Amino acid sequence: MSDNAIIKAEALFIIRNGTAILNEVTTHISKGKNTMLLGHNGAGKSLLLQALHGIITPDSGTISAPPAKSQKMVFQKPILLRRSASRHFDFLCPHLSPTEKIHWFKRAGLMNQMHTPARQLSGGEQQKLAFIGAMASKPDILFLDEPSANLDFEASAKIESLIDHAQKNGATIIMTTHNLAQARRLADHVLFIDHGKIIEDRSAKDFFANPLHDVAKSYIAYHRA
Amino acid sequence: MDFWTPFKLAFDLLLAGNAELMGIIGLSLKVSLTAVIISLVIGMPLGAVLASKKFFGAQTLIVISNTFLSMPPVVVGLLIYILISRSGPLGWLDILYTPYAMILAQSVLVIPMSIALSRQIFETLNNEYKPLFTSLGINAIRRIMVLVVDARIALITIGLACFGRAISEVGAVIIVGGNIRHTTRVMTTAIALETSKGELAIAMALGLVLLSIALLVNIASQFLRHYFKKATIDV
Amino acid sequence: MMLQNHILPIIAPDYLLPFESQAMRMFQNVNHLIIVIMVMASAHISRTAFADMPFMILQSTTSTQNSGLYDHLLPRFTEQSGIEVRVVAVGTGQALRNARNCDGDLLLVHSKPDEEDFVNAGYGAKRRNVMYNDFVVVGPNHDPAGINKADTVAEALQMIYAQQSKFATRGDDSGTHKAELRLWQSAGLSPDALHDQWYLDTGLGMGATLNFAVQANSYAISDRGTWIAFANKANHKILFESDPPLFNQYGVVTINAERCPHVKQVLAENFASWLVSPTGQKHIGAYRRNGVQLFFPNADR
Numbered sequence: 001m002s003d004n005a006i007i008k009a010e011a012l013f014i015i016r017n018g019t020a021i022l023n024e025v026t027t028h029i030s031k032g033k034n035t036m037l038l039g040h041n042g043a044g045k046s047l048l049l050q051a052l053h054g055i056i057t058p059d060s061g062t063i064s065a066p067p068a069k070s071q072k073m074v075f076q077k078p079i080l081l082r083r084s085a086s087r088h089f090d091f092l093c094p095h096l097s098p099t100e101k102i103h104w105f106k107r108a109g110l111m112n113q114m115h116t117p118a119r120q121l122s123g124g125e126q127q128k129l130a131f132i133g134a135m136a137s138k139p140d141i142l143f144l145d146e147p148s149a150n151l152d153f154e155a156s157a158k159i160e161s162l163i164d165h166a167q168k169n170g171a172t173i174i175m176t177t178h179n180l181a182q183a184r185r186l187a188d189h190v191l192f193i194d195h196g197k198i199i200e201d202r203s204a205k206d207f208f209a210n211p212l213h214d215v216a217k218s219y220i221a222y223h224r225a
Numbered sequence: 226m227d228f229w230t231p232f233k234l235a236f237d238l239l240l241a242g243n244a245e246l247m248g249i250i251g252l253s254l255k256v257s258l259t260a261v262i263i264s265l266v267i268g269m270p271l272g273a274v275l276a277s278k279k280f281f282g283a284q285t286l287i288v289i290s291n292t293f294l295s296m297p298p299v300v301v302g303l304l305i306y307i308l309i310s311r312s313g314p315l316g317w318l319d320i321l322y323t324p325y326a327m328i329l330a331q332s333v334l335v336i337p338m339s340i341a342l343s344r345q346i347f348e349t350l351n352n353e354y355k356p357l358f359t360s361l362g363i364n365a366i367r368r369i370m371v372l373v374v375d376a377r378i379a380l381i382t383i384g385l386a387c388f389g390r391a392i393s394e395v396g397a398v399i400i401v402g403g404n405i406r407h408t409t410r411v412m413t414t415a416i417a418l419e420t421s422k423g424e425l426a427i428a429m430a431l432g433l434v435l436l437s438i439a440l441l442v443n444i445a446s447q448f449l450r451h452y453f454k455k456a457t458i459d460v
Numbered sequence: 461m462m463l464q465n466h467i468l469p470i471i472a473p474d475y476l477l478p479f480e481s482q483a484m485r486m487f488q489n490v491n492h493l494i495i496v497i498m499v500m501a502s503a504h505i506s507r508t509a510f511a512d513m514p515f516m517i518l519q520s521t522t523s524t525q526n527s528g529l530y531d532h533l534l535p536r537f538t539e540q541s542g543i544e545v546r547v548v549a550v551g552t553g554q555a556l557r558n559a560r561n562c563d564g565d566l567l568l569v570h571s572k573p574d575e576e577d578f579v580n581a582g583y584g585a586k587r588r589n590v591m592y593n594d595f596v597v598v599g600p601n602h603d604p605a606g607i608n609k610a611d612t613v614a615e616a617l618q619m620i621y622a623q624q625s626k627f628a629t630r631g632d633d634s635g636t637h638k639a640e641l642r643l644w645q646s647a648g649l650s651p652d653a654l655h656d657q658w659y660l661d662t663g664l665g666m667g668a669t670l671n672f673a674v675q676a677n678s679y680a681i682s683d684r685g686t687w688i689a690f691a692n693k694a695n696h697k698i699l700f701e702s703d704p705p706l707f708n709q710y711g712v713v714t715i716n717a718e719r720c721p722h723v724k725q726v727l728a729e730n731f732a733s734w735l736v737s738p739t740g741q742k743h744i745g746a747y748r749r750n751g752v753q754l755f756f757p758n759a760d761r
Binding site: 310403406420 | 522526531546548549550560561563665666667670689690693722
Binding site: 050 | 356357359361362374375
């Protein structure tokens, strides 16, 4: 597995107010796979995601990863500029041709919203916009923080098809979710996090078939989809 | 002078389109509006820089800039006079007793305000955008450009505050302008002059005119803000 | 071109892109408006600041200006000579300081000792008498110190001092203030604001001091011109006048061109000689305010 690792994290620590909210995290993310981070709220999933992406610097530990330009992140609550959807997209992907841009907007079903102020879009539309903004630059790694949270079924399905499409084109996906059905559908690999530690680091198939820890077991049971 | 005399006077003066008054109003607006534009052009990017970069002297600069907020206009006027006086380092510019000197003085007066106010707004914006900026690996200059563009409606509020300080000050423009009739006389210096002549009713009337101008400017900005409200920050 | 390629994108990046939101389009228009205003403003300012006519700066005092003399005199000079005279009216001390800094082309004040010092020190070139008026002592109608009955100004001041009646002094080193101090001295008195509670030091110009004196019901010394023209007399009036020590001489001083190479020597000399010429002197004498002659021409001939 290690020679196929696109990100290697060794002994990551993040300490706040005397507690380790990321506690000696070591893992290798496989290239081209969909790695799913699961865990309770506050376990540290988003934190780990952001650390791996490089927008939070751990207090100690090392991360080796490809250059920042080839990684893109979609935040749980999209961060949008105060501009039209079209202009925001231009900001995210400055080197795209107008034709390509139209292609992405069509794909996301956002053609009619092109000139709407980005912040006036509905939650689902905002998320889709953030998505195509991240995917259009064809990143090697896509970080997704709860991409379907607060989305209706239709929008959620659309997002999943976009994720699938990206992965088919060679991108590595690292994401978090609380939707176990979605996790089962999309994940190749699972990292289960509890209180800042990775307690399970296995293939998705193995994890769902046979979770090892009680915490994981009760989590799956609780979120029975 | 009864209470209503200034109001009647103000009305009559404006209605008659008194040429000298119109000239004074025009010059007041030109000087102060230009000073505001200059202060926005200089102050907003500086505010953006101070809000986003944590460089070594930043705290010092912020403290100094904020102190200048309390600078009395007459002191600013004195400083500029010392600079542009014939016997001063910038005497060769030959702008003393011209509207250019007045614009310079008011700009200096008002730039700290635009830096302080815009820094506030940019700090909020920057904190919101930071994860996205970091994720995209955007360099400092581009970040500042994004902040300045996105806070464009803040321009209006900041501009208004700066305009208020500029149009109402008398200490700076009277020293560097000289209150010369038809050349460097503005509303505030005219009010000062009429007061010193004991012409209190006229002075009050001019004061009312000044207030009405300020009112108009505020109304216009309110419309602008309202029009843009949906796309931007609620300031 | 520079505007379009570099500056506009910063304030309205949309300008160059085909896709724009409605708001952006409107903002673009506002941008245009701002630029248009700026251009208009600078064009117009150029017109006002740099008139076609040659001009010179006259450093003079507030009292001279407030009397209205310049509004009467200058248009006549401009018509005759085609030269615009721009008056910067400040306190005498400031006028002298400005002239020392070479920030004026000509000086017209009423403090002969200071004017002569100015020339002797090498700042001024030549000093000439122009006109005189007089100072008057104004006070509240009921004249608490009874100075109306005094024979000399020294006596009047002594009465005020004895009664400790309120007296407003300018305290600003102006020609009027210095004259006032000389008058106290000649009366053998030296009141000071710190110990004499009735001696009120305003530190203000003539008009402002009069405003104060009227409000505070106090005496004050003013030049006649300012007083006649003063519009807020309320219950005050002239209570003592016409004693020779109250004589107030105005002088015009040209600036030493060796010290101040940028001074507009020719224009200044033009105006100065006009002031002392028969024409100028006639116009000075002809000026009336409320029917009263305020200045008496007395150039040396």
